[in-house]
Amino acid sequence: MTIIDLFSILPVLVLVVWALFLLLADLWASRKLPGLTPILAVVGLVCSLVVSIVQVGKPQSSFGGMIHVDGFSVFLNILFAITGIAAVALAYESFKNLKIQRGEYYVLLLFSLSGMMLMGAAGDLIVIFLALELLSIPLYIMAGMDFNRLESKEASLKYLLLGTFASAIVLFGTAFIYGAAQTTNLYEIALAVSLAEINWTLFIIGAALLVVGFGFKVAAVPFHTWTPDVYHGAPSSVTAFMAVGAKAAGFAALIRVFSLDFTILSENLTAVFWALAVLTMIVGNFTALAQKNLKRMLAYSSIAHAGYILMAFVAFGNEAVRVDSIASALFYLAAYAATSIGAWAVLIAVEREDASRNEIEHLAGLGKAAPLLAAAMTVFMLSFTGIPVTLGFWGKFYLFRTAIQGGNIILAVIGLLTSLVSAYYYLRVVVKMYFQEGDVKVNQKGWSLVVAVVAALIVLGLAFIPELLYKFAASSLIIG
Amino acid sequence: MNSGMNPLLLVTFFPLVGVLLILLYKKTWKSAIRWTALIISLVTFGLSLWMLSMFDPADPNIQMEINLPWFNLGGNQIGFHLGVDGISILMVLLTGFLTPIALLSTWKAVEDRLAGFMAFFLMLETGMMGVFLSLDMALFYIFWEFTLIPMYFLIGLWGSKRRVYAAIKFVLYTMAGSLLMLAGILWVGLQYGGFDLTKMDASLIPQSAQLWLFAAFGLAFAIKVPMWPLHSWLPDAHTEAPTAGSVILAGVLLKMGAYGFLRFNLPLFPEATLKLVPWMAALSVIGIIYGAMVAFRQKDVKRLVAYSSISHLGFVVLGIFALNQQGIEGAILQMVNHGLSTGALFLIVGLIYERRHTRELEEFGGLWKVMPVLGGLSLVVMLSSLGLPGLNGFVGEFSILLGAFNSDFLASPWFAGVATIGVILAAVYLLHMFQKVFLGPVTKEENLKLKDLSLREILTLAPILVVIFWIGLYPKPFFLLMSPAVEKLTAVFQTLALAAH
Numbered sequence: 001m002t003i004i005d006l007f008s009i010l011p012v013l014v015l016v017v018w019a020l021f022l023l024l025a026d027l028w029a030s031r032k033l034p035g036l037t038p039i040l041a042v043v044g045l046v047c048s049l050v051v052s053i054v055q056v057g058k059p060q061s062s063f064g065g066m067i068h069v070d071g072f073s074v075f076l077n078i079l080f081a082i083t084g085i086a087a088v089a090l091a092y093e094s095f096k097n098l099k100i101q102r103g104e105y106y107v108l109l110l111f112s113l114s115g116m117m118l119m120g121a122a123g124d125l126i127v128i129f130l131a132l133e134l135l136s137i138p139l140y141i142m143a144g145m146d147f148n149r150l151e152s153k154e155a156s157l158k159y160l161l162l163g164t165f166a167s168a169i170v171l172f173g174t175a176f177i178y179g180a181a182q183t184t185n186l187y188e189i190a191l192a193v194s195l196a197e198i199n200w201t202l203f204i205i206g207a208a209l210l211v212v213g214f215g216f217k218v219a220a221v222p223f224h225t226w227t228p229d230v231y232h233g234a235p236s237s238v239t240a241f242m243a244v245g246a247k248a249a250g251f252a253a254l255i256r257v258f259s260l261d262f263t264i265l266s267e268n269l270t271a272v273f274w275a276l277a278v279l280t281m282i283v284g285n286f287t288a289l290a291q292k293n294l295k296r297m298l299a300y301s302s303i304a305h306a307g308y309i310l311m312a313f314v315a316f317g318n319e320a321v322r323v324d325s326i327a328s329a330l331f332y333l334a335a336y337a338a339t340s341i342g343a344w345a346v347l348i349a350v351e352r353e354d355a356s357r358n359e360i361e362h363l364a365g366l367g368k369a370a371p372l373l374a375a376a377m378t379v380f381m382l383s384f385t386g387i388p389v390t391l392g393f394w395g396k397f398y399l400f401r402t403a404i405q406g407g408n409i410i411l412a413v414i415g416l417l418t419s420l421v422s423a424y425y426y427l428r429v430v431v432k433m434y435f436q437e438g439d440v441k442v443n444q445k446g447w448s449l450v451v452a453v454v455a456a457l458i459v460l461g462l463a464f465i466p467e468l469l470y471k472f473a474a475s476s477l478i479i480g
Numbered sequence: 481m482n483s484g485m486n487p488l489l490l491v492t493f494f495p496l497v498g499v500l501l502i503l504l505y506k507k508t509w510k511s512a513i514r515w516t517a518l519i520i521s522l523v524t525f526g527l528s529l530w531m532l533s534m535f536d537p538a539d540p541n542i543q544m545e546i547n548l549p550w551f552n553l554g555g556n557q558i559g560f561h562l563g564v565d566g567i568s569i570l571m572v573l574l575t576g577f578l579t580p581i582a583l584l585s586t587w588k589a590v591e592d593r594l595a596g597f598m599a600f601f602l603m604l605e606t607g608m609m610g611v612f613l614s615l616d617m618a619l620f621y622i623f624w625e626f627t628l629i630p631m632y633f634l635i636g637l638w639g640s641k642r643r644v645y646a647a648i649k650f651v652l653y654t655m656a657g658s659l660l661m662l663a664g665i666l667w668v669g670l671q672y673g674g675f676d677l678t679k680m681d682a683s684l685i686p687q688s689a690q691l692w693l694f695a696a697f698g699l700a701f702a703i704k705v706p707m708w709p710l711h712s713w714l715p716d717a718h719t720e721a722p723t724a725g726s727v728i729l730a731g732v733l734l735k736m737g738a739y740g741f742l743r744f745n746l747p748l749f750p751e752a753t754l755k756l757v758p759w760m761a762a763l764s765v766i767g768i769i770y771g772a773m774v775a776f777r778q779k780d781v782k783r784l785v786a787y788s789s790i791s792h793l794g795f796v797v798l799g800i801f802a803l804n805q806q807g808i809e810g811a812i813l814q815m816v817n818h819g820l821s822t823g824a825l826f827l828i829v830g831l832i833y834e835r836r837h838t839r840e841l842e843e844f845g846g847l848w849k850v851m852p853v854l855g856g857l858s859l860v861v862m863l864s865s866l867g868l869p870g871l872n873g874f875v876g877e878f879s880i881l882l883g884a885f886n887s888d889f890l891a892s893p894w895f896a897g898v899a900t901i902g903v904i905l906a907a908v909y910l911l912h913m914f915q916k917v918f919l920g921p922v923t924k925e926e927n928l929k930l931k932d933l934s935l936r937e938i939l940t941l942a943p944i945l946v947v948i949f950w951i952g953l954y955p956k957p958f959f960l961l962m963s964p965a966v967e968k969l970t971a972v973f974q975t976l977a978l979a980a981h
Contacts, residue, residue, distance in 0.1 A: 327554075387626075389626060393622075394551075400666055401666045405670050409663070413660070416662060417656075420652065424648070434636065434637060
C-alpha cells in the first residue's frame with residue numbers, strides 16, 4: 001500500500017474517518033449543541049466532494065487493480081456527495097418534525113455513502129461485495145430510525161431480510177465466478193474469458209446470480225417487491241436517500257461488472273436485460289398508476305425509472321453503442337437524482353409530525369398555500385414524465401436515442417408508451433396541487449424548501465445547458 | 481443576417497419578457513398585468529410584421545436563418561436553428577395576430593389568478609412561434625411538447641365544469657402521438673447524423689423506412705389536426721377551455737398538426753406520402769362529413785363550433801394531400817381562414833356566455849333584436865366560416881377543392897366530390913346555429929336584458945373581420961407569399977410521378 005493507493009480512495013477515506021470522528025463528537029454535541037452533528041456531517045461531505053473534484057481527469061488503478069479511479073467513479077462520487085448533502089438537510093428537518101433527532105443517523109449516512117463511493121470504484125468482485133455490505137447495513141438501520149412507528153420497524157426488517165438475501169446471492173455469484181476463473185479481479189476474469197481459460201457453465205451461473213443480486217439493489221422487476229413497503233415505511237428523508245443513492249450504487253455495480261468487463265456475456269444476457277427492462281417499465285408504471293399514497297407512487301415510479309436506465313443497458317455489449325450506453329445511464333441517473341430528491345423534499349415539507357398526510361390527495365391546494373413548493377413539484381413531475389424543458393427530458397432523449405442506436409427500436413417504443421402512462425399519474429399530482437382546493441399546511445421555512453428550490457433550479461437550468469452534464473458523463477469512460 | 485438582432489429570435493422570445501414582468505408584479509396590480517400582456521403581444525405582432533417586411537416572397541428557400549450550436553450529443557448536433565419560409569410565415573403572422581385578440585377578449589372574463597393566466601398565455605405564444613420557426617427536429621420537438629404545459633394549465637385552471645378531465649385528455653392524446661414522433665426523430669437523427677432539417681435529404685431514406693417514419697410523424701400530426709378517428713380529445717378540450725384558450729387552440733394549435741405534415745411528412749418521406757395519399761385523403765373526407773354531421777346534432781354552441789373544426793380541418797388535410805400547387809396553397813390559406821373564422825366564432829360564443837352563463841342552443845333565440853351589433857358581426861363570421869364568396873372561407877375551400885379535383889395523385893375526383901357535400905353541410909349546421917341563437921322571437925325572458933357589445937368587445941372582433949374581407953376580396957398577396965415555397969415542395973412529387981411513368 002502506497003500513498004498513491006491512499007490518494008485513490010481518498011473520498012471514501014475522508015468519509016469513513018470523518019464518520020468515526022463524528023461518532024465521538026456527537027457524544028459531546030448531542031447534549032450541548034444538537035444541531036452540530038449534521039453541520040459537521042455536511043463539512044465532511046464537502047471535503048469528500050472537493051477531493052472527488054480534484055480527482056477529475058486523473059485516472060488510475062490502485063491496490064493491485066482492486067480500485068479503479070476513473071471518470072466513471074469520479075462522476076458517481078460527486079453525485080453521491082451531493083446526494084448526501086441534500087439527504088442531511090432533509091433528514092435534519094424531517095427528524096426534527098418526527099422528534100427522532102439523533103446524531104448517529106448522520107454517522108450511518110456517511111458510512112453508507114462511503115460504501116456507495118467504493119462501489120463506483122470497485123475493480124474486484126470482493127470489493128463490490130464489501131461495498132455492497134458497507135452501503136446496505138447502515139441503510140437497514142436508517143430505515144428503522146423512526147422505531148416508534150410500526151411501519152418503520154417493518155420497513156427495516158423487510159429491507160434487512162431481503163437485502164441480506166440479495167447480498168448472499170451476490171456472494172454466491174462471486175464464488176461461482178471465482179470457481180470458473182480462479183480470480184475475483186474483474187479485469188483478470190475478462191482476460192481469462194477472452195482466452196477461453198474458464199469453466200463457461202460456472203461463469204454463466206455466477207454472472208446470472210450477480211444480475212439477480214444487483215437487480216434487487218436497483219429494484220428491477222421481478223426483484224422489486226421490497227421497494228414499496230420499505231420506501232413507504234421508512235422515514236421520508238431516508239427513503240429519499242435510498243431511492244437515489246442505493247439505486248445509483250446498484251447501477252454502478254451493474255455497469256462496472258457488465259458494461260466494462262463482462263461485455264463478452266452480452267450475447268447471453270441481452271435478452272435477459274431486455275426482458276428485465278420491459279417488465280420493470282411496465283410493472284413500475286402501471287402499478288404507480290393505481291397508487292393513492294404519494295410515497296408509494298414515488299416508490300413505484302422509482303422502479304419504473306430503473307427500467308428506463310436498464311433500457312440503455314441492453315446494448316452494453318455493442319462496441320459502437322457502449323460509450324453512449326454508459327454515458328446515458330449516468331446522465332439519466334443524475335437527472336433522476338436531482339428530480340427525485342426534489343420530489344421527496346416537497347413530500348417532506350407537506351408531511352405532518354406523525355408521518356401522516358402523505359396521500360396524493362393531501363397535496364390539494366398546495367398551489368395556493370405554497371406557490372414556490374408547488375411550482376417546484378410541477379417541475380419535478382414534468383421532469384419525471386420527460387417533458388421539455390427539464391433535465392428529465394434530456395435524460396429520456398438520450399436513453400431512447402441509445403436504445404434506438406443499439407437497434408432496440410421495439411424496446412424504445414415500449415419505453416415511450418409506458419412514459420405516456422406515467423404522464424397520467426405525474427399529472428395527477430399537478431391536478432391535485434392546482435386544480436383542487438384543500439387545507440394543506442406546509443413548513444415553508446425549513447430545509448426541505450431550500451432543497452426543493454435548488455433541485456428545481458438544477459433540473460430547469462441544466463436543461464438549457466445539457467452539454468455540461470453530458471460532457472462530464474461521456475468523459476467518464478476514460479478507463480485508467 | 482448578422483446585422484443587429486434576428487427578427488425570428490425576437491418574435492419567438494419576446495413574449496417571455498412579458499412573462500418575466502408579470503411574475504415580478506404584485507398579484508393585485510390587475511390592470512398593469514393586463515396591459516403588459518396586451519402590449520407585449522402587440523409588440524410581438526409588430527415584430528412579426530417587421531419580419532414580414534424583411535421577407536422576400538420570391539425566394540422559395542428558408543430566410544432569416546439563424547443557426548447556433550446548442551448541444552452536441554454523441555456526434556449529433558442539436559442546433560438552435562430557426563428560419564422562416566413561405567409555408568411558415570403565414571402561421572407566424574396568424575399566431576402574432578390572434579394572441580393579442582385572445583388576450584383582449586379575456587379583459588373581464590378572467591379575474592382569478594390573473595397573473596398566472598397571462599404568463600401561461602405568453603409562454604404559449606413563445607411555444608407556438610418556436611414550433612413554426614424551428615428547423616431542427618429536436619428543437620421542434622421541444623417547442624411542440626412545451627406548448628402542452630401552458631395549454632394544460634389554461635384548460636385545467638380557467639376552464640369550465642369538466643376542465644380537469646379535458647386538460648388531461650388533451651395532454652395524453654397529444655403525448656401519445658408525439659412520443660412516437662420522438663422515436664422517429666431519434667431514428668432519423670441517428671441514421672443521418674443530425675437533426676437539422678435543412679441538411680436532410682429525402683432520397684437517403686429508404687422506402688421501407690419511409691412508411692414507418694411517415695406513420696410515426698403522421699400520427700402525432702393527425703392527432704393534433706385532428707383527423708378522424710383521432711379527434712375525440714378536441715370537442716372536450718375546446719368546450720372546456722376558457723374563451724381565449726379555445727381561440728388559440730382552434731386558431732393556432734391545430735395548425736401545428738397540418739403544418740407538421742407540410743414541414744416533415746411531405747418533404748422528408750415523399751415516396752411514403754405518394755403511397756398513402758388515398759388513405760389520408762379518405763380519412764380527411766370522412767372527417768369533413770363526420771364533423772359536419774355531428775356538429776349539426778350538438779345542443780351546446782361551443783361544442784358545435786368545436787366539431788365544425790374537425791370538418792374544416794378535414795379540408796385542410798385534403799388540400800395538403802392533393803399534393804399540387806392549388807391544393808397546398810388552398811390548405812395553407814384555409815389554415816389561416818379557419819384560425820380567423822373559428823377563432824371569431826369562439827369569441828362570439830364567449831361573449832354570449834359571459835352574458836348568459838349558458839351555451840345551450842335552447843336557451844337562446846332572437847338575440848339579434850337584443851344585440852344587433854353582435855348579430856351583424858356574427859352573421860359575417862358565420863358566412864365566412866361556411867364559405868360565402870367574397871369572404872375568406874370561400875377562397876381557401878375553392879382552391880382546395882379545385883386542387884383535389886385536378887390532383888394527379890388523388891387520381892379520383894370522388895374525394896373532392898364528397899368533400900363538396902361538406903360545404904353544403906357546413907351551411908346547414910351553421911345556419912341552423914345562427915337561426916337558433918339570433919333569429920326568431922325572443923323566447924326567454926333573461927335574454928331581453930342582455931347588453932350589446934362594448935367598444936372593447938367590438939375592437940376584439942373588428943380586426944378579424946377586416947382580414948376576413950381582405951382575404952375574401954383580394955387574396956393575392958397571401959398567395960404570393962407562399963407560392964414559391966409551395967412550388968418547391970410540390971416539385972418533388974412531380975419528379976417522382978414522372979419517374980414512375
